[in-house]
Amino acid sequence: MAPDHPILPPVRLRSDAELARDALAAPLLTRAVRLARWAGPETRVGAGGELVDAQLPAAAEALGLADDEDGQAEASEAWRVAVDAGLVEIHDPEDAAGNADEGAAGDEEAVDAEGTVSVGENLALLTGGTPQDVLAVWLEGFATVFDDAAAPYLDDLDALVGPDGEIDFEALDWDPEAEAEFLEGVLGNLYLLTVSEGGSGDGPVPLPALAASMVIPDDMGEPTDDVLEQVSDAMMRLDEQFRILEPIGLVEYQPVDEALMVEEGEHDAADAAGRARDGEPSAPLDEEDVSRYGMVRLTPLGLYGIRARMLDAGLSAPAVGDLAEKGADALLDGVVSYPQEAARAEIAGWLATREVPAAARDLLAAARGSEPGAPLRRLHAQQALSLVGAEAEPVVREVLDDPELGGLARVWLAERGAADIPAPPESMIFWLAIDTIAAHLDAEGELDELQDLIEGLTGRHGGFFDQAWRVDHPSTAEVLEAMGRLHRDKPSAKEARKAAFKARSRH
16 A cells, blocks of 8 residues: 555554544544434435435435534534444345335335345444454544545536446556555655654645655656646545545644635645645745645544555564563664664663563674664664663673674673673774674764764774774675775775775684
């Protein structure tokens, strides 16, 4: 469902109880519940489970929408959700015909075409079930609304129905699979913008930017007029779709200002889309201008719902807390791809369910290794240990003589002002320096931060490169080569490249 992102950042979800409360408060689900309670043995539905036209006025009245111009349409929509979410049970029209009075010959045709309803099993789950039960029912409703949003708006449906009773999709010029895939991609992009560190977070996303993310290729420079027109069309379609998705609680949506459709001399939708590309519209469009073209924000319930669809599609969509019951090795491997704040939250949750000495021992054991990725695992172990208290000190002291963990242990003890910390051998100092740089190279952090780390380490140790090439670490040569590329002092960079050559020559 998501766009082509091989690793999605972890999402921080609210508790199931909070999400279930949000689901029960969603306007469309609330209406579906009211209709399920309103329906009775006399309620008639068509062959597809839809309310027959004669029932719509009463359904709208039950929802308090009798005087609303769109009341019957909204009642019909809420009924579809009630049916698909299992809040009502549809009885086959043939059963209804079998129970009808055989003497009422004039009514036989109507009875044969209609079924009846009764209360569905899932209705009770919304009041007496677990939060997970409530969310499962909500997801069924969301699936129905998604299908509605991906369907075309039809002014004259009858004109498109062929002799066989099926919709002529060729005449409609509409590809159901392509439309659903497009909407999946839009929601996937919105999800990614929300969960990414440095992304939109809790802020709304301009509709022009979201449409542009689906239409304009990343490597395209100035969009052509044809591409901008495609973005404009996508915006108008998304405006319709988000209006449909909002009542189920998936998004908060500020629609496109309808006045823009008739104003002359205003920035048109295509122009706004072009300038709002990447979410950073430039002059002369100010913040108020952009908001008039629509703003959308995923709700916490929306994050949950889109992630659930991703998981059903077989995608990896991690959530903070997924690793809480895993071992220390799975924790350190898992948080490697997490943004810093999410990794810290995941580790804190993992520690919260464990005794400090046992957790520290497990982390240190999982931090050992010489395979690729081990330096980054040790870095995360160090960050995890920074969150534990003095109870871990005896366990940390146990590894002071360990060639891979001794340096890490000394750093931890020094940061806490511990006494009697033995001085490390020189070989351990340089091994820790190589290991630390290797970890940050694997983490692919900010270039300036990495350069500061490299220059700080080399500046603290005189003759660093004369010693570093001798370090017995599997990443020594690669680290020295990287230092040769990244060190901002040209003489030092040259020394690093010479040291890398020596390290390669040892093997």
